[in-house]
Structures are given as structure tokens and as C-alpha cells.
Amino acid sequence: MSGVLRLKADLYIHVLDENTNTVRLVQGPQTYTRKQNETIVSEPKKMILVPPRHYCVIRNPVLRKDNKIILDEFQQAKLKWGDTEIRFESTEPFPLYPGEELSGKIQELINLPVAQALRLRANRDFKEIIKKKEVPRSAGDEWYFFGPNTYYPRIEVDVIETVKSTVIKPNTALKIKARRNFVDRKGIQRRAGEVWLVREEGDYLPDVDEIIAGSVRAFVLTDKKALHLRATKSFKDYLNIDRKAGEEWLVTLDMTETYIPDVYEEVVGQVSKITLTTLQYCVILDPFDENNKQRIGHKELRKGECSFFLKPGEKLEKGIQSIYVLAWEEALLLRCIQPFRDETEKKDRIPGETWLVKGPIRFIPPNEVDVIEKRKSIPLDENEGIYVRDLETGNIRSVIGKTHMLEANEELWKKPLPQAVEDILNSESGGKSNINVEFQESKLSVNRAKAIRDPTRVITYRVPHNSAVQIYNYQNKTSRVAFGPDLVMLDPDEQFTVLSLSGSVPKRPNVIRTISLSLGPDFMTDVLVVETSDHARLSLQLSYNWHFEVDPKNPNDAKKIFQIPDFIGAACKAIGANIRGVVARTKFDDFHKKSADIIRDAVFGRDDSEKPNPTYRFETNNLVITNIDIQSVEPVDKNTLASLQKSVQLAISITTQSQEADAKQDALRREAQAKARLERQEIDDQIKAEEKRKKLLELRAESAAVKSMGTAKAEAKAKAEAAMIEGRAKVKQAELKLQAAEIKTKTEIENMKSQFKLEFEQQKKMNQLKIAKTKKMADIEINKFKEIVSSIGKDTIKAISQAGPEVQRQLLSGLGIEEYFLDPEKSPLALLGLTEKK
Structure with missing residues (x-):
């Protein structure tokens, strides 16, 4: 750097004197000439100018006394090392002495609006003058500087945060927490950690020792x-x-x-409030009494109409319940759980007692009563019934053909039935033929999936026509037989007798299970294996026609048909034994020639005159075999059967070859016919193709003609359309004229109607006036006659009437009556009440 430095008015530099090792401030405006023992420590810097309403922080500020800088013995400015100084707005810029530093940037003073404050904390002990009073502050003290105001910072004070007021809206409150022990603005002593609410609406600025922990909505x-x-x-x-x-x-x-x-x-x-209507009630557990004390273990019955809140600890036993509205055919079965006085029947009830409340009634069960069930009268037809058991005696009875309401000591009894009987009753084929076992078994498998009967209903069974059912009473050890068609109803101690009959072909035992016994006539089929005297074994398939001869009016005769449980198996065995015995004494050739006669003689036998018997009768159960049908006779021996099969196969082969030849001939004939139809179809297709080609050429010629005649045709078409439009216009014009004529005619007709109506009204009024005039004239004549009579007087008229006909004539003439006839009995004078009655 050169030895001469020109400093402007707003610049300064620090110069080191190497001889004294001191640094001094050189500020402009001046021309600085550097000496040989001096060194410029810093580049020229601009002086600091603090604008209005701003401040800056200076670290290591110089010491001043009476606004003068204090210099040490070396003529160097003394500094407050480690300290800071806040300088506010200045009219002139100022330099930084050696050792002074600008902390940060020049900052704007804090302007606090309304409802805001600065939270301040003292970092050292000092005294603050507030409203001309000294307020001592200790290190760590905190306080608020409230707005609206401008805060001038101090070295002894730290700004912790800016606190904004919280608006407490209607139906809200602030939750406040204490930082430390203090007395709030209401004069209440608060402890550290205590929480309370501020409910006053408006702006709320928390105290220094208060923390806003949240807000609470109402x-x-x-x-x-x-x-x-x-x-x-x-x-x-x-x-x-x-x-x-x-x-x-x-x-x-x-x-x-x-x-x-x-x-x-x-x-x-x-x-939520509980609302009960007039048809509702509820039971409250653990209710509160009038003194607001809870009665644990008690119940309270509340009926509608009412509304209430359940208090804490109260519960609804079964929720809101509907009042029992019982009709005449309904009742409630009740059980007493606590002793109480039944005001309805004026009777004391003890725990465990049961009774019925019958309708029609609206019933609310008291707290001491438990509703067991709701019962209805059971309507029964004459062919319907139920089983009822008396709970006190245990007796079971059946109620049939009347409406029955179970009493308090009664219940419906479920009558058990064997599974075989259940299957038969649920089957649609129950009670039908005992022989058609395949159909019956398939029906049983399907109907077992159907709805099960009601075991409390009296078991009814419609005995099929020409059938019989045996019913056994195991209490009386007796049985009865019912013949169809009839309806059987079982008493509680009765059961059906289940018959287990032989079935299938050949007959196998226990195939058919039924409760109704068909009386026939019917048939049964069986297969027998017999052996002739020359040891030829044959398989016979026989069908027997049978029926029972029974008198339904004879009880002993009726029970006789059930003497043999499996009459089919017994009959087939007996007949088979007879046939085997006879065939065993007959040779094969003889049997082959006379098999039908031999079998019939074996079954029916012959009488003393060697004539065949017509029937075969089983005396034990009155079963009668009336006929026998031989369906097939086949040898059991395999060789014999094979020979017969070969002959049959040979006959089948001959028949098959003949049919094949006929089929080939028929196929050749059909093939020739098909070829002929095909050739004919080809010729027809060619003819049609030529016709289409001809039509195409004609269309092309027509197209060319249309193309050449297009203009002429268009002009002709235009002229035709113009003529058509003109014709339509004329037609439209004629239609409009017709409409105008119609409108004119209708108007004239309406005018004539109005004229006639007015004339009619006028004539009607004239007639009314004439009638009124005539009526008034009649009234005048009547009044005139009355006045004449009154003016003459009763006595005068009486004297004249007694004077003779001439006087009467004059009298009547005076009354204005010229022509008259007097009836002595019906005289006008008598009518006027002027004559004396004789």
C-alpha cells in the first residue's frame, strides 16, 4: 500500500504504530500519509450509520465517560472486553475503534401490536426504571413487555419469545398450566404444574408463569x-x-x-334420553331414589309416556320393551320370582308359582314376575289335534276338533315315533302298494329331506282305499284295525304296526316296510329254480294274483289278516314248495309240453271230480291266490342254455344279413336319385345365371337411356312439380274459402240463437208479468168481495138469506154475481158461516 491514503468523510482505517505496538483510529475526511513505523492494519471501511428505529450490537465496546472515550496510558481506547453494547439511531456515522466488532447486522426495533408481548429474561442483575420507579431485576427473572409499544433492547435482557394472545371464542375455554408457584391475575395462588380453565370470552394473553396447554370446546x-x-x-x-x-x-x-x-x-x-310411548316400558337396574342414592340390586319399572336420562350406574335390564297387548286368543305364562300381592286377581303370589294372564288386555309384567312365554290358542279342525301333558299329574291326553289354550300346568307333548314310521308318514308313497318296492324306496330317499312333522300334533294317517292299518295300544295291550278309506288319529299310547314284507325278484325278506296292508287284488312276481325227475334244472318266473277275503265289520276277521307279518314271503315259499314237489315227479319233456297245467295243478290242486280248483286259500290270514301267470321258463344248465342261445344267434344273424342287403339296395337307389337331382340343379343354376346376365344388359341399356334423357326428364319433372304446387295452392285456397264460409255460417247461427234466446227471455218475462197481473187482479177481486161482505155485515146477510130467493138474487147481484145456483146444503152463505145449522 502506498504511503499516502485519501480517506473520505465516511471512511476510517486502523493504523499500527510498530514503535509503541499500539493501534489507533484514523477517520476521514483527510489525506493520510503513512509513516515509516506505521502499518495500516485494515482496509478503509465505511462508518456505521444506524437509521431511525434501528439498532446494532457492538462487541467489546470502548469505555466512555461523559460521552468521551477513555484512553489508557498508551493513548489507546479502553475496551469492555467480553461485553456488548447496543447503539440506537445516530445522526452521524461512527467508526469502530480497534477491538470493537459489529455483531450481526443492523436490526429494526421490534414493534409490538395490540394483544402481543415479548417474554423477557434477565441475564444479570440490574435495575429497570418503569414509570419513574426503579424495579430491581435479578438474573433469571422473566417478565412481559406488552404492546402496543416499541421495544428497545438492553444488554441485561434476553428476548425469549413473542407471545400472542389467544382468542377465547364463545363456548370454548383455555386450559392453562402453571410453570411455577405464583399468584394469577385474579389473586389466586397457583402451584407449579396446576391446571385450570379460563372461560372469559375475548383475547387472553397468558402470564409469564402460565402455559397454554390447549383449548376445550363446550x-x-x-x-x-x-x-x-x-x-x-x-x-x-x-x-x-x-x-x-x-x-x-x-x-x-x-x-x-x-x-x-x-x-x-x-x-x-x-x-341419549330414553323416550317411552304409551305402548312401551322398561326395567331399570340399580336405580336412584328420591334422595339421589343408588339402590344396588333393586329394580324399578317405568311405563310410558315418559322421557328420562339413565343416571350413571343405572342400566336397562332388557332394553325398551313393548307392552304385551293380548288378543282374546292370546295369553302370557308368568312365573313369580319374588313374593308380592297380585292386585289384578287380589291374590298373594309366592316364588315359583306359575299362572296365566289371558287377553284381551294390555299387560306390563311387574318386577317380581318373569314372563316365561307368550301363548296362543291353538285352533283345531275336526281332523286335527294336539298332545297335551299335565305337569302336575303327568297324564297325557289328546285334544281334537276344538280350539284349546294351554293352561299354566300344561304343555305340548312331543310324541315319539320309530324312524321307519317317520319315513313312511313323510313319504308320498306311504300306504300305497306293498309290492312296488323299487318305486317306494326311491320315494323314501327323496322325502326324507322334506319337512319333519310337528311332534306335538296328533298323528293322522289317511288309510288308502282297499287297505288296512293295525294300531296297537301298548298301555291297554290291545289293538285295532282301520280300513280305508279312513282317517286314523293316534292316541298318546298308540303306535302303528310296521309290516316288514318280502320284495324284489326273486323274493328277499325285509325289503318292503309299510304300515298299510293292501287288501288286493294285486299281484306278486317270484323266480323259482326247480328240478325235474330226469335232473333238468329250470328257472321259472311266476306271477300270482291275490287278494284278502275279510269282513271289516268282524273284528276277529280283521285282525286275522295281520297274523302273518310277511304274508308275501310265506305265500311265495308255500307255493314254491308245492311247485317243486310236483315238478320233481315230472320229466323234462312232459313238463316242457304241459308246464302251465302242471304248475296250475301244483298250486290250485284238483277237487274230487278231478277239476282244477279256482283259488288257493291260506286259512291263517284269509289270503286267496286267484291266478298264476307263467312269465318265463328257462333252463339253468349252461350247455342247454348255450344251445338255445346259438339257435337264437343264428336266427338273429340271418335277419341281420337280410336287413344289410335291403339297406345296400336302398343306399344305391338314394345315390342315383341324388345324382339326378344334382345334374338337374346344375342346369337350373345355368338358366338362372343367363337370366341374371340378360337383366344386367337391360339395366345397362336403361342406364344409358336415363343418362341421355336426364335433362328432358328433369324439365318435365320440374313442370309437373310446378303444376302440382299450383294445384295444391288452388286446393288450399278452396279449403280456406270453405272454412270462411263455415265460420260465417256458424256466426249467423250463433246470432240467430242469441236472438231467439233474447226473444224467449222477453216472452218469458211478459208471461210472468201477465201471471203476476192476473194474480194481483184476483187478489183485488177477493179483497173487494171481502170488503163488500164486511160492509153489508153478517146480520144483514143473515136476514137476506132468510128473506127468500128474490132477496138472495138481489143480494148476489149486489155482490156482483149475475148468474148463480143455490144449493141449500152448500149455500155460499153457509160457506161464509152466516147460516144457522139446523
């Missing part, structure tokens, strides 16, 4: 909503009521419209 209470609260600590609530820790209560609309829970109040939830 609960809006309605007539249908209440607030359920729980105290977390013993305190006095906002409504000035003492609360104990753990206590629960409700706040309703009757207390306040809105409620802000206190810090020691826990909101359990909102409670």
Missing part, C-alpha cells in the same frame, strides 16, 4: 342429550357443586345450555 346440551362426567379429583365444579373423586353425574339442559368440562372432570360420553 358440549351443547339439548333436551335429548346429556353429558356423562366423572370426577378425577375432589373439587367444586363450575356449577358450585362439591364433587368427590370417582363420582359420576349427568349434566342436562335443565342445568345449563352449554357445558365446558373442568380439568378434573372426565367426559365418559354423551347420554
